[in-house]
Amino acid sequence: MQVIVILLDSWRSSAEAAALALLHLSWSPQARVLLVGQGDVPSDLAAACDGRTMERVTAPLHAMPGRRLPDTRTSGDSPQLGWSLAVMERLLGLHAQQRLCWVELPSLGALAYALLQERDLLEAFDGTRLLLRFDGLTAIQAMRLARGVSPADLLTMDMERACLEHCDGVLMDSAAMAAAVAGVLSTGDQPVRWQVARPLSVQAQSAAVAGPQGLVCVATETGPLRQALRAICGYLGTVPDAPATVTLVCEQGVLQEVLAVVPETLRHRFVIRAPSVLQGPPTRVILADGWSAGAARARALLARGHALLANAANPAYDPAQGWEHGQTLLRYDGAAELCAILQTSADWRPRYRLDVLPGTEALPRVVGSLGPATVSVIVPCFNMGRWLPQTLASIKRFSWQWLDVIVVDDGSTDAHTRQVLAQLESEPAGKVRVVRLPFNQGLSAARNAGLAAAQGEFILSLDADDLVSPEFVQLAVQALQRCSGYDFVVPRAVYFADQDTAVDLEALPLLQCIAFVGSAFESGVLANRFSTATCLARTRVLRTLGYDENLRSYEDWQLYRRALQQGSRFLVSNDIHFYYRQRPDSMIHDPAMRARHSRLYAEMTSMPALQCQPLAVPANLLSVIVAPAAPDGSAGGILLSGVIEVLEELAHFRRSRFWQIAHRLWIFLRKFRR
Template sequence: MGILAFVTFELAPFTPGGIGRVLHNMLLSMSDEDRNRSLVILVDADGATDGFAELFPGVGLVRVDTARHEPGSQARTLGAHVAPQTVYGHSPHHWRSVAVQQALAEAATRHAFDYVEFPDWGGLGFATIQEQRLRRFLDDAVIAVRLHNAHRGLLQAEARAISRSDLNLADIERKCLRDCDVVVGQLRPFADMTREIFALDAVDWERRLVIHTPPVLLDGREPARETIPPASNQSIRFTSKVQPVKRPDLFVRGVAGFMRRDSGYTGSAAFNAHAFEPDYRRYIDSLIPSDLRPRFDAAANPGDRQRQAMIAASTVVVPSDIESFCLAAYEASLLGARVVLNGANPAFGPDTPWIDGENCVKFDGTALGLTNALERILSPSLHLRPLQPPTDPWPWENPSPVTARDAATREPLVSVVIPHFNLGAYLAETIRSVLDLSYDNLEIVVVDDASTDEHSRFMIGQLRRKEDPRLKVVALECNRGLANARNVGVAHAAGDYILTLDADDLLHPGFLSLAVDALERNPEHDFVVPQAGYFREADEIPLPGEPSNFIDYAIFTGEAVIAGLTENRFSTATAVFRKTLLQRFPYREELRAYEDWDLYLRLSQADVRCLVTTGVYFYYRRRAESMIARCEADTRTRPMLVHDMMRGGAAGSLHDRGRFLAICAAATAESEARQFKEQYQTVRLPESRFMRGALKAHGYWTRLPASVRLIAGGSVLLAWRGARGVVRIWYRLRHGFPRRSWPRLARTL
């Protein structure tokens, strides 16, 4: 039998948090056979894990420090360069998923996997799930995502200053839930709410959903046979984290109201909870009325056994708005405590084990409702009993049927569409890049958009004279723009798939084979997005595993449903599409720029699915005179171009499009802030120590004789090029030369 792997940020008792407690209980409750084939991959956890082997005998442990992950070995595994951590600043959780994928790849060299489970929070499974879909990574292992409460759900439940990192995280969480084999819901109502929050298809969700209630364990205590009776001096306790979604504010207000209302009640209120944000904790303390402050114990957070004893003699209030399961409530009931629950929380609703008046008292989510519920639960006439948690089969024992993804059996024709305008200096190199692809069954469609410079016209003339049926050259009679050129190329394409490629860019030799095979095996997906590396000259492109980087990168999540409204995190213009998709969604020809961003926005609105590579398979040539460079550089023009894109095609109805005006206003404000920052830096630049040092070094350099400068500069350049050439030859010999197609055409370019 294969390995059962559990990827997590948390693991009790070594780290705090409910996710870690659920996994702790699962590991202790499973059979010896399953435990002996289990592997925990603990990601970015602080502190030691001494005693792990004694607590979880037979369970393997791999600790992953994503800050120390080196992408070089991962690049050799994937056969493509992997971008460094520094370029994932917009989405650090995306980087963590990349590091986790490599940890699993290394483990897969030693073990076969049956089941891999990720938490929904943090999108840790993003890269692994995409690689599974793209290249059958981990073979036939079932990849599951367990619903705890994703970051997207927290954004829905509590106020915070939203950053672009939040938006990107919400997108990769959604992508994980959409593309995984199995979704593990701990309670049906929360699973339904999660699907609605992420706007996922109900039929597909239901097909993959497995309900598994995690085991509830008590440390060193047997479950209580009866719930304790009420008492006028009984403590009222808050046992969750002190954070907004857990509603400690509601606890304070409801309990204070009850203390004021019932003069016969002499007990106290206590916070048995971790507080990770001091400012928020001070805010909660400020809500306590001054005359009741002595009756609120804000420092009671003892060890587990003492904490359980205190809970067992108390009334426990769980006022949180959203929970996926809430182990704390189940533990309190099993300890014999009287439990008050927020009935508006889906984890405590009608389709859950919690029954009002039998094993708990529920309230309506308001402070007044909590006050009334406390009055009711402390009534001597109300007799409760401990809850009996349901037991479900383990999700790896009875998973939902996984769609078979066997290797593709055909090699369909692919049309590479290359729009061209005055890029003759680069066109031959771009076509050679296409000819170097490891995929043979393709055609090249070059669409010249009425180029005006002599060299470009000469190159187009040379191509038109080639007598090869797989090369099509379409010359437009007048300049119609990039979007029209692409649409014309699609119209002339004969292939089942379209690879769009600008006339100055290059490709990884293995990209097309990878993309076509993935789309053939995943008919529900319609295009493949590569990560992009920026270069100036082709000899700057690092080989897989080579210890050097591109000059810059563009990192994409593909289905950037939320983040894609503020910046293009969908893809560059280069991707592999099903031809039928581009026939349904042609490029908008009225746009001056961002026609690719606009296309992806419309695809997102139509709920079109894609796959995303981990490796860098697209090489984007950075040119100062390129159209996108000019648009990005002009801080006054960009907001207008964004508005032009948003107003026409981002949403279905005029009412919906009106909402996008707020995004356009934000783009304007961002451009103005960027312009101010650039002006400020320009003023400050000569004063910086770095600039002063650079100017001083330049002064020394200019004092040297011209002949010395010439010899020194030439020697350094020759040494660098020689060393780089040796390294590149070694890598090519080691990894094999790319298989060239159409050698006769390649020799003539």
């Protein structure tokens, strides 16, 4: 079975995304179609899918029988994670009915994210090729449309990047487009790592004929549209027989931002029309955008005989793919050049159209072999004797039997803790090793001491008051054995109340989930979106990095950022496997944390700067910092989410009947006193 996934929002909002999907549908007439999104199916999409088996996903997934998935309504995750989980569930059902040969998903929206994590961690979709049809990225959309982004957008950007790097191949229009996208995504010295498959472009004799000398301008970007309008106005003012009316295919809001460049005396000659106007007779069409996800729409216009005038800055029109100046289109660079081309191209028609065929296959996925491997479980402990036995009991329930458990006593002074540690030392050798530090040196030093004593190929660092599911270590070890290019496996995490003492994790009442995406290139600068201190990693990688003992907090956040900058890659489980105890004195839940956050963040970032290690800041992140679209609502509550919550509660209270009665009583009493 073959499945092509189409995101309805992209189809409705992006003509290029729709054209790319139509092209890929034409290549695979037997493929099923999975439509994702709410609302009616557009008529043109319904017509394109006529005769095919169609599936629908109409709501994000928040729960799944037999699974502990994060509820994206409360977890602080990107809303796209819920849609990604829903796509995964539907495809798992189809795969159970009949083996899926390949699945093609769009790049915009990260619908493949949960699917790819499921394959890497649980061996789902074994033998199925998972491909991405490149139709854009949230990061690029924000840049080219000059749109502000939110913290949720940053999470989506990181999910989309993970999809590009985890999939079996990215289907892109051209090498120039692939290079342009790689340039946007590359951070510091770390390039994007992906496999790109390109279509084969073939020139054929054009059907273009002489026709009405109309003029249409197509644009979604304000800057390029402004330049095009200036050029068109210059053309209308200097050529007497120029078209009486210029048709604009753009959003009304985009036009309003640039309309000031059109003189009042010429505005009556511009009209906005729907994209369907391009289905009419051949005419000159200005493709003004400086960037587009592909050239499928341009190829369709060329096939209809339109004469195309394209922005030279757009990498989609790659000469290597047949887009030759003077043969298939006319390129312009800036308003002056476009005006000159308009004055001389009234009778120009393209000589060729461009037909495309499916390109070269991506390289097959290489999977490593499984086998026994020792995991060193490092448990730092400073006066945590109350909770340590419960944590060790959860370790005994691990399904992975090759364990090297190390408890690092960080100079505990509590009598009960010292008694618990002494009892551990008296147990038979081989069960639990106790490493003692002569005095309290801090969490980072304790973890580094555990790293030095570790004998395993992999490391699991686990705080003395937290819990991990029995199956996590096994699935994480086997995932890293299969995927040799990855170094960390991050468990989805959730808080549980301090008073809960049940060892059975299924019986624990869960509080709020925590949003993690692993390779958090964008979102990981504002908040720790990599992992908690607990994840499974390769020992050699952790020893190379080490924990910074100068930090009093955020040592794990800083370590993961350094890991990302040196090229490490992360896998993230879809299911919840890590349980973070919410204690009243826990640093992350201390009310004073809001006041301390700026100092702790400065400590984390200042030392690398002093050591001439520049901090790579993605371009979209500056928008969130300088001109945020909305206050942060992070699960950690570190920034403004608490303030927003209080204001919302106050507004709700003021709308209540109780408040109205109390307010009237207060007014009456005030008058009575007077």
